[in-house]
Amino acid sequence: MDARDSRRNQAMTEPNPDPQTNPQIGSETAGPTISVAAAESGRGRRPRAATGTVELQGLSAYYGSNHAVRGVDLSFDAEEVTAIIGPSGCGKSTMVRCINRMHEEVEGARAEGKVLLDGLDLYDPRIDIVAVRRAVGMVFQKPNPFPTMSVFDNVVSGLRLTGAARGEMDDRGREALVGAGLWDEVKDRLKSPGVGLSGGQQQRLCIARALAVEPEVLLMDEPCSALDPVATLKIEELIGELKERVTIVIVTHNMQQAARVADTTVFMLGGALVEVGPTDKLFTTPDDERTEQYVTGKFG
Amino acid sequence: MSANQHSLLLDRGNLRRRKRFNRAVEATSTVATVLAVAVLAIVVGSVLLKGVGALSWHFLTTPTALFGESGGGISNAIVGSAIIVGIAAAMAIPIGVLVAIYTTEFASPRIAHPVRFALDILNGVPTIITGIFVFGLLVEGNKQSAFAASVALAIVMLPIVARTAQEVLTLVPGSLKEAAKALGIARWRTTVRITIPTAAGGLITGALLAVARVAGETAPLILLSSIFGQGVLTKPGEALASIPIFIFQASESPKPEAHTEAWAAALVLIAFVLVLNIVARAFYARSRKRMGA
Numbered sequence: 001m002d003a004r005d006s007r008r009n010q011a012m013t014e015p016n017p018d019p020q021t022n023p024q025i026g027s028e029t030a031g032p033t034i035s036v037a038a039a040e041s042g043r044g045r046r047p048r049a050a051t052g053t054v055e056l057q058g059l060s061a062y063y064g065s066n067h068a069v070r071g072v073d074l075s076f077d078a079e080e081v082t083a084i085i086g087p088s089g090c091g092k093s094t095m096v097r098c099i100n101r102m103h104e105e106v107e108g109a110r111a112e113g114k115v116l117l118d119g120l121d122l123y124d125p126r127i128d129i130v131a132v133r134r135a136v137g138m139v140f141q142k143p144n145p146f147p148t149m150s151v152f153d154n155v156v157s158g159l160r161l162t163g164a165a166r167g168e169m170d171d172r173g174r175e176a177l178v179g180a181g182l183w184d185e186v187k188d189r190l191k192s193p194g195v196g197l198s199g200g201q202q203q204r205l206c207i208a209r210a211l212a213v214e215p216e217v218l219l220m221d222e223p224c225s226a227l228d229p230v231a232t233l234k235i236e237e238l239i240g241e242l243k244e245r246v247t248i249v250i251v252t253h254n255m256q257q258a259a260r261v262a263d264t265t266v267f268m269l270g271g272a273l274v275e276v277g278p279t280d281k282l283f284t285t286p287d288d289e290r291t292e293q294y295v296t297g298k299f300g
Numbered sequence: 301m302s303a304n305q306h307s308l309l310l311d312r313g314n315l316r317r318r319k320r321f322n323r324a325v326e327a328t329s330t331v332a333t334v335l336a337v338a339v340l341a342i343v344v345g346s347v348l349l350k351g352v353g354a355l356s357w358h359f360l361t362t363p364t365a366l367f368g369e370s371g372g373g374i375s376n377a378i379v380g381s382a383i384i385v386g387i388a389a390a391m392a393i394p395i396g397v398l399v400a401i402y403t404t405e406f407a408s409p410r411i412a413h414p415v416r417f418a419l420d421i422l423n424g425v426p427t428i429i430t431g432i433f434v435f436g437l438l439v440e441g442n443k444q445s446a447f448a449a450s451v452a453l454a455i456v457m458l459p460i461v462a463r464t465a466q467e468v469l470t471l472v473p474g475s476l477k478e479a480a481k482a483l484g485i486a487r488w489r490t491t492v493r494i495t496i497p498t499a500a501g502g503l504i505t506g507a508l509l510a511v512a513r514v515a516g517e518t519a520p521l522i523l524l525s526s527i528f529g530q531g532v533l534t535k536p537g538e539a540l541a542s543i544p545i546f547i548f549q550a551s552e553s554p555k556p557e558a559h560t561e562a563w564a565a566a567l568v569l570i571a572f573v574l575v576l577n578i579v580a581r582a583f584y585a586r587s588r589k590r591m592g593a
Binding site: 100130134138146147157158162195213 | 473478479480484485486489490494497498590
């Protein structure tokens with residue numbers, strides 16, 4: 001079983017969900033979806049294309065009585081980049097934060113509905129919320145490397161603080177830095193403080209840090225809005241390379257960015273999903289009139 | 301443009317008065333500042349001048365002379381103070397930091413506010429009362445001990461450590477804790493490996509300031525550790541000598557040499573407090589820089 005499958009098995013708090021050794025799986029004691037994942041896991045590394053699909057079913061999110069996300073049904077395909085666009089306050093960040101269950105960490109916030117990761121409902125009460133966040137990573141708007149750690153320690157912090165072995169950490173850290181396109185720039189300064197890098201490098205460091213945990217999905221909440229255009233371009237190129245490893249969902253207020261990086265684009269307004277479709281289509285011949293008004297700049 | 305439109309710009313006669321008033325306020329506040337700083341300079345200066353005569357290596361390394369003799373020093377007082385304050389710090393600092401962690405990370409605001417208020421009140425309790433309290437608790441029916449003195453000083457230190465620790469912990473940017481959460485790092489681990497190290501400079505500051513504060517607290521010592529034997533004693537179960545008690549007793553002696561010795565001991569104490577304060581501020585400045593980065 002690779003890291004992701006073993007992690008998904010751990011995510012369910014009941015013992016031994018592998019149907020090959022536990023005959024009770026598939027009966028009413030386990031959710032039907034875990035048995036699908038477990039059944040395939042025993043047979044070696046499954047093809048990447050099958051992992052990392054996210055599906056939102058009737059997702060609603062509240063801040064107290066404020067209904068911020070209204071009954072969204074949406075799916076994100078593996079090996080794709082999906083961009084979420086919409087005016088400020090339309091609920092895009094909130095919706096995305098429901099996917100890795102960060103939304104409910106806010107005082108008074110709650111979410112309803114289902115978020116399925118490869119068919120497994122992340123809001124199932126048996127799920128270990130901390131494990132969810134290892135399967136679904138997040139990169140924030142403002143780069144936030146840990147100031148007390150060196151570059152390398154930052155990258156492996158997700159591994160070290162969740163109990164990985166030393167040698168494994170070094171390898172995965174290096175891989176993550178390579179994957180984030182940062183290795184060449186920092187290989188001589190791995191021990192220097194993480195906060196000593198430039199803004200763009202810090203953000204790529206945060207991406208490497210998220211990648212080191214080997215998530216299946218990477219959520220990016222306006223990752224380039226605090227960066228200069230050169231750094232932005234580097235990260236957009238990176239996104240293009242990364243999408244084969246992780247499903248990427250990127251919230252952006254920059255429509256040109258969405259047009260550049262995304263395969264699929266989602267337009268949201270007032271907490272509701274207005275339209276979703278291939279990026280080209282959404283920007284040239286959208287179905288909904290509100291989408292057209294937004295992408296042509298009539299409001300927002 | 302007619303003259304009327306400019307008439308608003310013309311001096312109506314009070315400009316000079318305003319300027320004079322400004323200058324007066326500026327002068328008064330400057331004088332007040334100079335006075336305040338001067339007080340510190342005068343205190344430190346007079347301690348320095350009066351005490352330097354008795355200050356010597358011999359003074360620092362010889363225990364206090366027996367009753368009636370001269371030529372002793374404060375080595376036993378230094379050792380005693382170090383032990384008493386050391387034990388107090390070992391008790392107060394971990395508890396204070398833990399209290400701060402509780403109120404900033406785990407408690408709801410409904411609980412955190414009363415706790416903070418209680419600590420503020422504890423901070424304002426006169427130390428003689430703390431001394432009497434510990435006296436009744438540990439010394440009555442028993443005997444004086446350095447440990448009892450440490451307990452009293454720890455009670456005095458606790459609110460200082462806790463309050464500064466609280467302030468520093470709330471300064472740790474929420475974005476760091478969010479990043480840790482998003483990586484799937486468990487909450488207590490985030491607190492121990494990320495929040496506390498980030499706030500470490502400020503935590504050290506709070507600890508040093510608390511130590512500086514109680515190094516000279518005399519009232520509890522009078523009640524709890526003022527009767528001690530001769531020579532350099534180190535057992536915390538016994539009453540030990542301390543610098544404040546030495547100053548107190550030496551200043552009551554009829555001999556003028558003893559008075560000079562009291563000033564010298566005061567100089568040692570104030571030097572210690574000053575150095576601690578400077579080091580504490582340096583740590584704090586470093587910590588602020590790190591968190592602002």
